[in-house]
Amino acid sequence: MRSFTKTLPALLAVAALTATTTAAVAPAATVSPEGAGPVAADRPRGLEVAVPAYVLPGDPMLAGLPTTHPAPSIVILNPYNGYAPFDATWQARADSLRAAPTAHGGRTRVLGYVDTAHGTLPQAVVRATVDNYVRTADHRLHVDGIFFDQSQRDCGAGNADRDYYAELRAYVQETVYAVAPQARDLVVDNPGTAVADCYLEPGHRTADVFVTFEGSGADYADGWLGGNVFNAAAGYYSGATLDPSGTAFWHLVYDTPDATAMRATLDTAFTRGAGYVYATDDELDIPWDAAPGWGFATETAYAATKG
Numbered sequence: 001m002r003s004f005t006k007t008l009p010a011l012l013a014v015a016a017l018t019a020t021t022t023a024a025v026a027p028a029a030t031v032s033p034e035g036a037g038p039v040a041a042d043r044p045r046g047l048e049v050a051v052p053a054y055v056l057p058g059d060p061m062l063a064g065l066p067t068t069h070p071a072p073s074i075v076i077l078n079p080y081n082g083y084a085p086f087d088a089t090w091q092a093r094a095d096s097l098r099a100a101p102t103a104h105g106g107r108t109r110v111l112g113y114v115d116t117a118h119g120t121l122p123q124a125v126v127r128a129t130v131d132n133y134v135r136t137a138d139h140r141l142h143v144d145g146i147f148f149d150q151s152q153r154d155c156g157a158g159n160a161d162r163d164y165y166a167e168l169r170a171y172v173q174e175t176v177y178a179v180a181p182q183a184r185d186l187v188v189d190n191p192g193t194a195v196a197d198c199y200l201e202p203g204h205r206t207a208d209v210f211v212t213f214e215g216s217g218a219d220y221a222d223g224w225l226g227g228n229v230f231n232a233a234a235g236y237y238s239g240a241t242l243d244p245s246g247t248a249f250w251h252l253v254y255d256t257p258d259a260t261a262m263r264a265t266l267d268t269a270f271t272r273g274a275g276y277v278y279a280t281d282d283e284l285d286i287p288w289d290a291a292p293g294w295g296f297a298t299e300t301a302y303a304a305t306k307g
Contacts, residue, residue, distance in 0.1 A: 045104070045245060045246035045247050045275055045307065046104075046246075046270075046303070046304065046305075046306045046307025047266060047269065047270045047274065047275065047276075047277055047303045047304075047306035047307060048072075048073035048074075048102070048103070048104065048247070048275060048276050048277075048303060049072045049073060049276070049277060049278055049296070049299055049300045049303045050072060050073055050074035050075075050076075050250055050276040050277070050278055051065070051072045051074065051075050051076070051278050051288075051296070052076040052078075052147075052252065052278065052288040053065070053075055053076060053077065053078070053288065053289075054076075054078045054113075054286065054288045054289050055078075055289050055290075057077075057079075057089050057090050057092070057093035058089075058093075059289075060291070061289065061290055061291050062075075062077075062093055062097070064291060064296065065097055065100065065108070065296060066096045066097055066099065066100045066108075067100075068100065068295075068296040068297050068300060069101075069297060069300075070101065070102050070103035070297075070300045070301065070304055071097075071100030071101060071102050071107075071108045071300065072102070072108055072278075072296065072300055073102045073103075073104065073106070073108065073109065073276065074108065074109050074110075074111060074186070074188075074276065075097050075108055075109075075110050075111070076110075076111045076112075076113055076147045077090065077093070077094060077097075077110060077111070077112060077113065077143070078113035079113075081113060081114075081115050081129075082112055082113050082114045082115070082129040082130075082132055082133065083129065083132070085132065086112065086132050086133050086136060086142070086143075090142075091136065091138075091140075091142040094110045094142040094143055095142055097110050098110050098142075098144070102300075103300060103301075103303070103304035104304075109144035109145065109186055110142070110143045110144055111143060111144060111145050111146055111147040111186065111188060112129075112130070112132070112133030112134075112143045112145075112146050112147065113147050113149060114126060114129045114130055114133075114146050114147065114148050114149065115129075115148075115149050115150055116148050116149065116150050116151055116152075116165075116168070117150055118150050118151070118152050119151070119152040119156075119161050119164045119165070123164070123167060123168070123171075126148075126168060127168070127171055130146055130168075130171060130172060130175060131175065133146065134172075134175045134176055134179055135175065135179070139179065140179070140180075141176065141179045141180040141183055144183070144184070144185065144186050145172060145176070145185045145186030145187050145188070145208075146168075146172050146186075146187055146188070147188045147190065148165065148168060148187070148188065148189050148190065148207070149190045150190070151165060151189040151190055151191050151206075152164070152165065152191060153191035153193055153194065153195045153196060154196055155196045155198040155199075159198055159204070162196070162198045162199055162201075162204060162206060163204070165189055165199065165206035165207065166204050166205070166206045168187075168206070169187045169205070169206050169207055172185055172187050173185055173187075186208050186209070187206075187207045187208050187209075188207055188208065188209040188210070188211065188250065189206055189207040189209075189210050189211070190210075190211035190214065191210065191211065191212070192211055192213070192214035192215075192252075193212060193213065193214070193225065194212050194225050194226075194227055194228055194229055194230050194236055195210050195212060195228070195229055195230075196229065196230060196231060197229040197230065197231050197239065197242060198231075199229075200229065200239065200242040200243075200248065208247070208248070209247060209248060209249070209250050209275070209276060210228070210248060210249055210250065211249075211250045211251070211252055212228040212229070212239075212249045212250070212251065212274075213251040213252065213253070213272075213274075214251075214252040215252075215253065215254070216253070216254055216255040217253055217254070217255050217256040217257065217261060217265060217279070218255070220251070220253045220265060220268065221268075224272065227239060227273075228248075228249040228272070228273055228274075229242065238272070238273045239273060240273055243273065243275070245275070246275050246307075247275035247276065248275060249272075249273055249274045249275055249276070250274060250275065250276035250277065250278075251269045251272070251274040251276070251277045251278075252277075252278050253265050253269075253277070253278070253279045253280070254279075254280050254281075254282055254283060254284070254287030254288075255281065255282075255283050255284070255287065256279040256280060256281050256292075257281060258281065258293075258294070259293075259294035259298055261279075262279045262281075262292065262294060262298075262299060262302070263302055265277070265279040266279060266299070266302055266303055266306065267306075270306045270307065277303065278299075279292070279299065280292040281293045281294075
């Protein structure tokens with residue numbers, strides 16, 4: 001794979017999503033693709049905004065999100081890739097974000113950032129980072145789940161890569177349940193590109209949501225691989241048959257020039273089967289460290305009109 005990792009400056013070193021672009025095809029999974037063509041506009045959910053916010057808890061980007069109407073559906077918090085203590089300051093910020101109402105009648109869900117180095121980190125290391133967010137000193141749940149960055153996209157020999165992430169999902173579910181049995185956990189995997197459909201195979205699914213595009217606005221217009229999922233027999237396809245809720249796929253688009261382009265990007269994301277999207281005019285090296293120039297509310301309000 002060819003990948004790049006954005007690194008934050010002095011205050012937030014190495015805290016970023018990974019965009020992966022490749023046309024490699026994985027071994028076939030046991031699920032069957034649907035026919036080709038665009039995703040129908042009458043799927044059960046519309047389009048929701050989900051924001052990676054890779055800043056310190058007092059940054060204006062985060063401070064403005066709880067007062068955004070409607071609020072984003074998901075916000076990722078990133079305290080030094082999850083290795084810095086998720087302390088009272090971070091917990092207070094998470095709690096304020098989780099109180100904000102979204103366009104779909106719920107509240108913002110907050111995820112803790114966890115790196116997986118494309119499945120090369122030992123499970124114990126990754127689980128310890130999950131614990132940093134979930135097993136807090138006050139024994140209260142301040143996040144709704146985990147965002148696993150730099151995740152694999154291929155099944156691996158004998159589905160070993162897929163199973164690595166399935167085990168992590170099970171660990172998040174068990175750990176969240178132990179702290180708050182009534183909580184509805186959320187797990188996201190970010191390969192940054194289309195994922196092998198074995199990752200959505202019933203009984204072995206590795207996440208609730210998959211980031212199946214991360215890149216610039218220009219790449220989103222011209223470099224789309226043709227679907228959110230793939231297998232050796234079918235190639236790339238939308239993945240709609242694997243997504244009964246309409247919320248399985250998330251597209252992240254930076255370097256979007258203006259609000260007009262943002263609306264066009266959201267239109268495209270909806271057509272391509274995304275349930276979650278985020279477009280920003282922020283640029284590399286760190287495209288997730290500032291609010292878009294048009295403001296969050298302009299984007300969340302437009303997303304709410306889709307579907």
